[in-house]
Amino acid sequence: xxxxxxxxxxxxxxxxxxxxxxxxxxxxxxxxxxxxxxxxxxxxxxxxxxxxxxxxxxxxxxxxxxxxxxxxxxxxxxxxxxxxxxxxxxxxxxxxxxxxxxxxxxxxxxxxxxxxxxxxxxxxxxxxxxxxxxxxxxxxxxxxxxxxxxxxxxxxxxxxxxxxxxxxxxxxxxxxxxxxxxxxxxxxxxxxxxxxxxxxxxxxxxxxxxxxxxxxxxxxxxxxxxxxxxxxxx
Ligand SMILES: NC(=O)c1ccc[n+]([C@@H]2O[C@H](COP(=O)([O-])OP(=O)(O)OC[C@H]3O[C@@H](n4cnc5c(N)ncnc54)[C@H](OP(=O)(O)O)[C@@H]3O)[C@@H](O)[C@H]2O)c1
Numbered sequence: 001x002x003x004x005x006x007x008x009x010x011x012x013x014x015x016x017x018x019x020x021x022x023x024x025x026x027x028x029x030x031x032x033x034x035x036x037x038x039x040x041x042x043x044x045x046x047x048x049x050x051x052x053x054x055x056x057x058x059x060x061x062x063x064x065x066x067x068x069x070x071x072x073x074x075x076x077x078x079x080x081x082x083x084x085x086x087x088x089x090x091x092x093x094x095x096x097x098x099x100x101x102x103x104x105x106x107x108x109x110x111x112x113x114x115x116x117x118x119x120x121x122x123x124x125x126x127x128x129x130x131x132x133x134x135x136x137x138x139x140x141x142x143x144x145x146x147x148x149x150x151x152x153x154x155x156x157x158x159x160x161x162x163x164x165x166x167x168x169x170x171x172x173x174x175x176x177x178x179x180x181x182x183x184x185x186x187x188x189x190x191x192x193x194x195x196x197x198x199x200x201x202x203x204x205x206x207x208x209x210x211x212x213x214x215x216x217x218x219x220x221x222x223x224x225x226x227x228x229x230x231x232x233x234x
Contacts, residue, residue: 006079006132007214008032008071010062010121011089013040015192016140016210019203020086023211025053032058032075034089062089062117065124072124081131084214087118087164088140092157092194099155107156114160115167122171122182130178134219137175138210139168141184141225148233165225165234172223181222185209188227 006029012021013035025031025048033055035041041057048055060071075082091113094106118139129135144153145161165184172182190206191199212229213221224231 003080004028004030005083006030006032006075006081007084007086008034008058008060008075008082008125009086009088010034010060010117012086013037013044015194016187016190016203016206017086017088018044019207020088020210020214021055022048022051022053023204023207024084024214025055027211027215029084030079031055032071034058034060034071036061060121062087062121063112065120068120068124072128075125076128079128081133082125082128082135083132084136084138085122085125085129086138086140086210086214087121088210089117090114090140090160090194092154094156095154097155098152102155107159110156110160111163114157115163118164118167122167126174126178126180129180133179135175135180136214136219137171137180137182138213139164139182139184140210141165141168141186143186143227143232146186146225146232146234168225169223175222181219183213183217183222184225185213186225186227186232 007024009017009021011017012033021031021033033041058071061067141164142161144158168184175182187206188201189199190201
């Protein structure tokens with residue numbers, strides 16, 4: 001009998017993360033909705049349920065190693081393998097600030113969630129991803145973190161996403177040994193709490209490339225940066 005594929009999405013109680021979780025559930029994945037607060041995850045489940053979809057809540061704060069370890073232990077006891085990890089949770093707190101006024105504290109706070117979060121979660125779930133053969137990791141990055149086109153917009157956020165892209169390269173190298181593919185993607189400018197109401201894209205459009213990387217994309221594609229299913233420059 002074919003194993004039901006499994007997926008964990010961090011920061012999946014709202015925005016692009018919730019949409020990625022919804023679309024993976026629709027495709028038949030057993031989905032773990034990563035969320036800081038259980039009630040927020042339960043609200044997502046209720047919504048999914050109304051649409052005939054099932055999912056489970058994983059209480060997971062990407063800045064808290066103990067919560068990550070608890071989720072990893074629980075999901076490992078529930079599943080033989082994790083097919084997809086989407087590192088989606090992030091914060092944007094310095095929009096419109098300029099680098100000359102960026103405080104080290106703002107940079108540290110942003111790196112703590114946006115960069116060290118994916119580092120911690122990926123390390124914790126690596127053994128379970130290695131059992132999926134292949135496991136797929138999708139790091140939700142941003143073109144704001146692209147070194148080739150970076151401008152002043154949100155300096156801490158941009159640096160944190162450039163660093164996520166570097167993590168993608170590092171983990172992709174380790175993944176060649178362990179049968180895990182690791183890619184970054186940019187969802188575009190999306191209507192969420194982070195992107196705002198005037199953004200160009202729906203959450204469904206923003207989720208598309210992540211869903212493609214999680215399901216259809218060739219497993220030869222690893223250590224790359226995508227937007228609209230096309231490779232883009234770092
Ligand atoms: N929206 C855009 O235009 C855009 C553009 C480029 C890239 N992105 C990227 O796309 C991803 C999703 O963005 P979004 O627009 O959907 O953002 P969003 O609506 O602000 O949602 C962010 C999610 O991350 C969670 N989160 C934040 N800190 C966390 C922590 N320490 N532990 C666990 N979860 C945490 C939030 O949980 P709470 O509800 O508990 O706060 C929320 O679920 C992010 O990586 C973002 O950088 C977005």
